[in-house]
Amino acid sequence: MSDDLSVGVDLVDIAEVARSVKRFGDRYLRRVFTEHEIACCQGPPEVAAAALAARFAAKEATLKVLAPEDARPDWRSIEVVRLPTGACKLRLRGAAARLAVQRGLGPFALSMTHEAGLAAAVVVSGSAPGVGERPTMEAPRG
Amino acid sequence: MREQIRAVIAEHARLSTPIDQLGDDGDLFAAGMTSHASVNVMLALEDAFDVEFPEALLRKSTFETVSSIEAALFELTVSV
Numbered sequence: 001m002s003d004d005l006s007v008g009v010d011l012v013d014i015a016e017v018a019r020s021v022k023r024f025g026d027r028y029l030r031r032v033f034t035e036h037e038i039a040c041c042q043g044p045p046e047v048a049a050a051a052l053a054a055r056f057a058a059k060e061a062t063l064k065v066l067a068p069e070d071a072r073p074d075w076r077s078i079e080v081v082r083l084p085t086g087a088c089k090l091r092l093r094g095a096a097a098r099l100a101v102q103r104g105l106g107p108f109a110l111s112m113t114h115e116a117g118l119a120a121a122v123v124v125s126g127s128a129p130g131v132g133e134r135p136t137m138e139a140p141r142g
Numbered sequence: 143m144r145e146q147i148r149a150v151i152a153e154h155a156r157l158s159t160p161i162d163q164l165g166d167d168g169d170l171f172a173a174g175m176t177s178h179a180s181v182n183v184m185l186a187l188e189d190a191f192d193v194e195f196p197e198a199l200l201r202k203s204t205f206e207t208v209s210s211i212e213a214a215l216f217e218l219t220v221s222v
Contacts, residue, residue: 016156016178024185032181060177071201075181095197 004127006105008064010057012119017056018049032056032075040082053119054112055080061123062090062108066099073099080110088112090123103127147211150190151175154182166208180205187211193218 020028029038033055041051059078066073073095081091090108092100100106105125112121144166151170152161158174175183183205184195193215195204204214 010177012178013176016176016182020178020182020185024182028181028185031185056178068201071198074197074200 006065006125006127008061008123010060010064010121012053012057012060014046014050014053014114014117014119017053017119018045021045021049021052032059034076034079036082037080040080050114050119054114054121057119057121058088058090058110058112058123061110061121062092062096065105065108065123065125066096066103068099071095080112100125143212143215144208146190147187147208147215150183150186151208151211154186155179164208166212168208169206170208171202171206175205183211187215191215191219 029052033041033052037052037055041048041055043051056075058080059075062078063072077092077094077096079091079093081089083089088110090110092108100108105127107126109124110121112119114120148161151157155161155170155173155175156179157164157170159168161173164170164173171180180202184200188194195214195218199214199218204210
């Protein structure tokens with residue numbers, strides 16, 4: 001594996017996400033998040049909004065790593081999967097997965113946090129020296 | 143159409159520079175619109191114009207300016 005790494009970071013205002021849920025409801029949730037993510041973000045509105053905001057930050061941080069030059073992959077093609085241990089991993093599908101393969105990116109590491117009204121995520125990926133030289137990234141099962 | 147687009151931006155883009163101080167080609171992201179706010183703008187535009195943005199139009203450049211949004215909406219409304 002190359003020593004090259006790609007990193008993306010994003011910060012999201014939790015109150016913004018709460019406002020989106022209140023204003024657009026299910027349409028917002030289902031446009032941006034997968035069924036699994038929605039199921040993982042249940043609870044009182046402020047708790048759910050913090051979890052959703054962290055996931056949105058993870059998607060945007062991943063997009064910064066993938067760096068699409070044309071149409072951006074659907075937000076739902078970048079999924080935060082919660083494992084039985086409670087740890088969270090990224091799973092890419094569709095256009096996001098194809099872009100990762102084209103760019104020779106992977107595997108991906110994810111870290112998320114929220115505090116004081118803000119949620120943040122950092123995504124780090126291995127990066128091959130030549131585009132497409134790596135076959136694909138490991139996708140977690142879950 | 144432009145005034146309706148500007149009204150949606152004023153309500154949902156949460157710009158640090160007021161929309162009435164931006165021209166039609168002013169960069170909304172440079173004016174403070176975050177990626178998350180652009181989702182709200184997209185959903186509100188769908189409500190206002192009764193359209194749905196397909197994945198092919200989900201690019202930063204689509205939501206970059208009033209003019210680019212107008213061009214995307216024109217494309218969507220004439221293709222319905």
